[in-house]
Amino acid sequence: MLQVAFYTIDQKHMILKKTPTEEKILLSAKKVFYQKGLKGARMQEIADDAGVNKAMLHYYFRSKDKLFDKVFEASVQSVTPVLMHVFLEESDLKSKITHLVEMLIDLFLKEPYLSNFIINELSQNPEKLFNNVLHLEGGVIGKIIPLINEQLQAEIERGNIRSDIRSAELIVNIMSLCLFPIMSQSVVQKTLGIDDERMLRFMNKRKLTVTQFILDAIEP
Amino acid sequence: MLQVAFYTIDQKHMILKKTPTEEKILLSAKKVFYQKGLKGARMQEIADDAGVNKAMLHYYFRSKDKLFDKVFEASVQSVTPVLMHVFLEESDLKSKITHLVEMLIDLFLKEPYLSNFIINELSQNPEKLFNNVLHLEGGVIGKIIPLINEQLQAEIERGNIRSDIRSAELIVNIMSLCLFPIMSQSVVQKTLGIDDERMLRFMNKRKLTVTQFILDAIEP
């Protein structure tokens, strides 16, 4: 329900609409760009995967760069609503943390290449952060950290959380613990010497252990 | 001192030796490959950066792939000795954690693209993990986790550490907290809206706060 799919708006009926071909191309483009990046991806490979002619890619999206941008925008928009939802929900800080960890691990476990894709692209084009992320949701995203900070200070005053915890740092730590293991999944998996199934269990178990790890770290 | 540089062994004198041109190429190749990856990098750009003719790259390294492999090997070898050194030192677990966090943040802060580079490359070619990492140091690396596990169990029995902490998970968490913020540095920096200098301070301060965060999380 919070998922945002690829779409174009039909000017006449204002209905979400897209041709099957366009949809197939976008799904294949996502698959290939996620794994190989902008430079590594081949238009031919995307066309083959979608089962359409290569010329169709240019007919619908003009150029490789524009197709990539569409995929990138959609990837960002598949994440931000989830984050917003958790950060803005009415609940105490510890519930938010629990919820956020679950959401992050669930979301990025479904799309293992997503975090790498976004981080790599934003590293090479940092200006995209403004166009695609920080301006989203009416700029509300930039106000999340002050908001969390406020809630954190209140909890500190109540004595529920250590006084030396900083909101920016806490958020960075939560993101780190949830995303890094997924970004480096192949490395972790081979280093631990476990198969796909055990790796999935390891990651799913982390929804609990990471939450516990964080709560233990911030409690007085 | 733990740094491992690019080198070739002079057969006659068994001395580390390399021509200035070769060295310049490798340094420039490192710079360009780190930032743009294998597919994004251009041989011409590497040559320009090194101030040598493009043909020289092929004279010394035959192909782009072989040049890339040299850079990748060197990148891995700039990390593993540091990790080994910390993991194998004779000290209690908490000292090791403190030391490891400092080392990781210092090392990867000096080379901000290094972690992204290694993770991305290993994600696309997981078999390189065996050739370049797990086989290193006589395969000792695979024995680190059991070794840490042993030390962890001893500390748990002494009541110094929570009984539900697992060694694999602890190592993954430490790596996450140290590396992810550096991998996503541009995103974090722009989201927090701070300049380069404050970002550097933020990261350096993390050497203390991350250590504290981890120790608080694992204490009973």
Added chain:
DNA sequence: GTCTATAAGGTGATAGAC
């Protein structure tokens, strides 16, 4: 909208003179 054929430009790699 979909296809084939082809243009246009760039990239890794090599031959050969110095």
Added chain:
DNA sequence: GTCTATCACCTTATAGAC
């Protein structure tokens, strides 16, 4: 060892028939 010139190939993109 170093340079220039050039090849062979690949990739994006487009023109034009259907």
